[in-house]
Amino acid sequence: MRFDVITLFPEMFSAITDFGINRRALEKDLYALHCWNPRDFTADNYRTIDDRPYGGGPGMVMLPEPLLAAIEAAKVAQNQAGNLAPKVIYLSPQGQPLDQAAVKQLSACSGLVLLCGRYEGVDERVIKHSVDVEVSIGDYVLSGGELGAMVMMDSIIRQLPGALNHNLSAQQDSFEDGLLDCPHYTRPEDYRGMTVPDVLLSGNHAEIRRWRLKQALGRTWLRRPDLLDQRVLSKEEARLLSDFKSEHIT
Numbered sequence: 001m002r003f004d005v006i007t008l009f010p011e012m013f014s015a016i017t018d019f020g021i022n023r024r025a026l027e028k029d030l031y032a033l034h035c036w037n038p039r040d041f042t043a044d045n046y047r048t049i050d051d052r053p054y055g056g057g058p059g060m061v062m063l064p065e066p067l068l069a070a071i072e073a074a075k076v077a078q079n080q081a082g083n084l085a086p087k088v089i090y091l092s093p094q095g096q097p098l099d100q101a102a103v104k105q106l107s108a109c110s111g112l113v114l115l116c117g118r119y120e121g122v123d124e125r126v127i128k129h130s131v132d133v134e135v136s137i138g139d140y141v142l143s144g145g146e147l148g149a150m151v152m153m154d155s156i157i158r159q160l161p162g163a164l165n166h167n168l169s170a171q172q173d174s175f176e177d178g179l180l181d182c183p184h185y186t187r188p189e190d191y192r193g194m195t196v197p198d199v200l201l202s203g204n205h206a207e208i209r210r211w212r213l214k215q216a217l218g219r220t221w222l223r224r225p226d227l228l229d230q231r232v233l234s235k236e237e238a239r240l241l242s243d244f245k246s247e248h249i250t
């Protein structure tokens with residue numbers, strides 16, 4: 001996976017390249033990251049990348065020329081890396097909400113160009129001319145698209161084969177199967193009188209799997225019933241959830 005990011009602040013991306021799973025994945029060549037700064041694609045001495053909005057109003061809008069030139073340069077680099085039609089994604093509050101299903105789809109791409117806006121956003125003609133899909137990481141406004149890009153990149157990198165030290169099929173991440181995650185425990189068995197559920201100490205892996213699935217279903221029912229609406233339950237899951245409900249003391 002090759003990421004080409006258009007950003008005024010390339011240094012921000014050390015937040016994912018320098019730490020943990022994302023750092024190891026970079027070192028293992030599971031992905032590559034190249035940042036392009038629109039300021040390097042300006043023609044004036046002040047390296048101007050924004051201007052006031054037509055129609056008035058507060059704030060500034062990013063100029064189309066430097067952005068389109070940076071996107072073109074990124075696309076050429078993607079082409080040279082063998083990715084002939086990289087998807088161009090614009091991070092904005094106006095985008096379609098990012099969810100795990102979208103993350104899985106995006107992780108199948110070989111190259112992505114991520115456009116990070118600042119100020120009030122980019123000139124609309126950039127979106128019309130060069131953006132394939134607009135994506136939002138949530139219903140709130142950030143100072144720029146960079147954190148959204150890093151959130152998206154982190155979730156995609158985790159999907160790349162070899163990124164997680166245990167294979168993904170065993171990985172019951174939240175949302176991996178459309179449910180919230182079950183509770184997790186580690187040492188000590190008794191922490192200030194709070195003990196670990198016996199089943200987890202039993203070594204009975206079938207029972208442990210059932211307990212974890214029941215807890216994930218129950219939690220999803222209690223905290224995010226909307227996720228259950230979108231999910232067909234197996235017979236076993238339906239039974240476990242109804243057991244959880246009947247045992248749940250409100």
Ligand SMILES: NC(=O)c1ccc(NCc2cccc(O)c2)nc1
Binds near residue numbers: 137142144145
């Ligand atoms: N929810 C998000 O994914 C998100 C993305 C970017 C962003 N800020 C830069 C920006 C970009 C475009 C328009 C705009 O109004 C603000 N804030 C939040």
